[in-house]
Amino acid sequence: MKVLALLFCLQASEVALQHAFVELEAERDRYYVHQVIRLSLRFGVEEDFLRTRMVQLFRRHLDVPVRIDGLEKLPGAERLADLGRSPGDRRRRMSFVLDKELAWAVLLDEKRIQSGRSMLVLELTLRYLPTRAGPLRIVGLRMQFAHATRFRQDFLEGRVPLDRRESALLAESLELDIEPLPEEGRPREFSGAVGRFKLRAEAEPRKLELGRSLELTLRIAGQGELRHFDPPRLDGLPGFHVYGRIEDAGRTERRITYSIAPLSEAVREVPGLVFSFFDPDAGYRSAHTEAIPLEVLPGRPLPLPVTRDEPREEAGFDIKGIKRIPGAAAARPAMSRALVLPVLLAPWLLACGLWLGLRHSSRRKDNMREPPARDAAVVFRARLERPGADLAGALAEFLAARLECRPAAVVAPELPARLEARGVTAELAEQCHRLLDAMIAERYGAEAAAADRRAVRELAEALETCFQGRESGC
Amino acid sequence: MLALLFGLCLVLGDSGELERAERAWRAGRYGEAFAAYERALSDPELPRGALLYNLGNCAYRRGRRAEALLYYRRARLHMPDDGELLFNLRLVLNELGLESGEGWRDPISPAPLLLLVTLLQSAGLLGLLLPGLRRRARRLLLLCLPLGLLGAARLVQTRCLPSPLEAVVLAERIVLRPEPHRDLAPVLELEAGQLLRVAEASDRWLRVLHPLGSGWTEARTVGLIER
Numbered sequence: 001m002k003v004l005a006l007l008f009c010l011q012a013s014e015v016a017l018q019h020a021f022v023e024l025e026a027e028r029d030r031y032y033v034h035q036v037i038r039l040s041l042r043f044g045v046e047e048d049f050l051r052t053r054m055v056q057l058f059r060r061h062l063d064v065p066v067r068i069d070g071l072e073k074l075p076g077a078e079r080l081a082d083l084g085r086s087p088g089d090r091r092r093r094m095s096f097v098l099d100k101e102l103a104w105a106v107l108l109d110e111k112r113i114q115s116g117r118s119m120l121v122l123e124l125t126l127r128y129l130p131t132r133a134g135p136l137r138i139v140g141l142r143m144q145f146a147h148a149t150r151f152r153q154d155f156l157e158g159r160v161p162l163d164r165r166e167s168a169l170l171a172e173s174l175e176l177d178i179e180p181l182p183e184e185g186r187p188r189e190f191s192g193a194v195g196r197f198k199l200r201a202e203a204e205p206r207k208l209e210l211g212r213s214l215e216l217t218l219r220i221a222g223q224g225e226l227r228h229f230d231p232p233r234l235d236g237l238p239g240f241h242v243y244g245r246i247e248d249a250g251r252t253e254r255r256i257t258y259s260i261a262p263l264s265e266a267v268r269e270v271p272g273l274v275f276s277f278f279d280p281d282a283g284y285r286s287a288h289t290e291a292i293p294l295e296v297l298p299g300r301p302l303p304l305p306v307t308r309d310e311p312r313e314e315a316g317f318d319i320k321g322i323k324r325i326p327g328a329a330a331a332r333p334a335m336s337r338a339l340v341l342p343v344l345l346a347p348w349l350l351a352c353g354l355w356l357g358l359r360h361s362s363r364r365k366d367n368m369r370e371p372p373a374r375d376a377a378v379v380f381r382a383r384l385e386r387p388g389a390d391l392a393g394a395l396a397e398f399l400a401a402r403l404e405c406r407p408a409a410v411v412a413p414e415l416p417a418r419l420e421a422r423g424v425t426a427e428l429a430e431q432c433h434r435l436l437d438a439m440i441a442e443r444y445g446a447e448a449a450a451a452d453r454r455a456v457r458e459l460a461e462a463l464e465t466c467f468q469g470r471e472s473g474c
Numbered sequence: 475m476l477a478l479l480f481g482l483c484l485v486l487g488d489s490g491e492l493e494r495a496e497r498a499w500r501a502g503r504y505g506e507a508f509a510a511y512e513r514a515l516s517d518p519e520l521p522r523g524a525l526l527y528n529l530g531n532c533a534y535r536r537g538r539r540a541e542a543l544l545y546y547r548r549a550r551l552h553m554p555d556d557g558e559l560l561f562n563l564r565l566v567l568n569e570l571g572l573e574s575g576e577g578w579r580d581p582i583s584p585a586p587l588l589l590l591v592t593l594l595q596s597a598g599l600l601g602l603l604l605p606g607l608r609r610r611a612r613r614l615l616l617l618c619l620p621l622g623l624l625g626a627a628r629l630v631q632t633r634c635l636p637s638p639l640e641a642v643v644l645a646e647r648i649v650l651r652p653e654p655h656r657d658l659a660p661v662l663e664l665e666a667g668q669l670l671r672v673a674e675a676s677d678r679w680l681r682v683l684h685p686l687g688s689g690w691t692e693a694r695t696v697g698l699i700e701r
Contacts, residue, residue, distance in 0.1 A: 319562040319565055339588075344595075347595040351599035
């Protein structure tokens, strides 16, 4: 890499010379027309100076408050868009102003020692495309910044300089030679591309009916400007009608999609394509693609016009043909909006049905517990009618069904409280508890309980009345 | 009998018109083909989208790019996913130097998208309602529900909601004025092919909206994108 530009100060103050630098580098001193020129703008300021004495030039805060002018327009060269940060590049970027626009330069790891001072070094790569042959001069590159030695602290504005001064550095002009592309050896199909490129072709579909079209996609990638050349023309592509092309140029690849249609069933392949370019190191070269096999099935030939009223503006651009009306080739009708909403709502309606069904099923399961609470009274009456009925057992089972517990669990001191919780009056609950205790104790030889079938039935009916009253919300 | 003969004449007449148009197209007589397709537009039985598409092709061949664009946009109201239509639309937009982003299809066509959205919503709702599912399975199923709802929203937006009335600039260059008067200074100049949204209409003027501004223009300088 040759360093052609030297730091040369015309109006720079001693301060500028001691505390900053700016330089411009090119990879070589000779280029061809349309060959991308990469210029490295390198500049820096002393670290301590930046931190303690430099002053912001604008209201917007800049990481490095310098302004560099002189690279916006170069005579005979077009500035190309920045390619942006490449994936994986994690280097820190610092803001400054370049040609009145905010720009970001990479902070390099290296430090430069100038006049015994340690300088931060920043670099920005700019790309240009020379459009004509001859010398390309870059003059008047200037770096400007402001600084002070005394400051005061302001509540609103922070550190305010008291003796603000501006300094500038001017760089020496840089001259590059731009040569025209050689005529000798230039292929007829030369595209105008300068650089090193690779070519790849894809076709989809590879099996189609006669009368249909396919997309042939050409991908051009490599080192060189991807936008400033003509894509390969497919004029007279044997066996095909070319409708047109759509282009998409990215950062590293230019993609051209041609729409073509085979003219007969005898077509067996998409021919290989050629892309010619100029390699600055090796001269004119061509990249080729392989032929792509194709299967053309029987179908209806294309309705192509025989002659035209007006000449086509550019060979290779054409629209798709007309549609036969009515016919098998007519377009599919658009999806009716009357279909969309019902289909979208169908899952929700089914979900509602499912939810109701699950809820119903759950309730049925609850009701099938033995014996159901609502049928407890019926079961109790039926048991009482049997001769020799166990009154205590029947009452306990009735209470268990109603309290939703096991029969053994009702014989407990908490029975009155549980009954009261289910809507039974305190008096009735206590009465029930005493009677049940007495009847259970009678089984184990205690004094006979003063209860007969009728008394037990009346007690149960009174309890059922309270239970039902509670369930109905009265 | 007379009614049958009359009906036959109508049908044959229509198909004769279409055949005439196709013959004229093949022979390169695009004006004649255009007129025949335009007459065929009055028949409600014929597929309107295809007719408008063919009219666009005829206009293109006659060198009237903006008019071709208008017909392609009108055809798109009837057949929004037709590959050939979208290709021609993008080509004309490219030639006019306009943004061609709208000529691209959605990655999934409507019918499969509707099926996918329905399946996603169903899976999500099953995850919500079915008892006894494992926690992980329930979470996976529930995840399908918001995806399904997003897809449903997109389908409703593109298929069910009415689109605003739009227009295409047909003249080589038009100006928009602050009020519907020719004497007023223009506020914006637009070139052929630009897409406008119509906010108001009178008998001779339209108030239109464009990303760069809005104003009034004479109705004869633009073509309305109508079905």
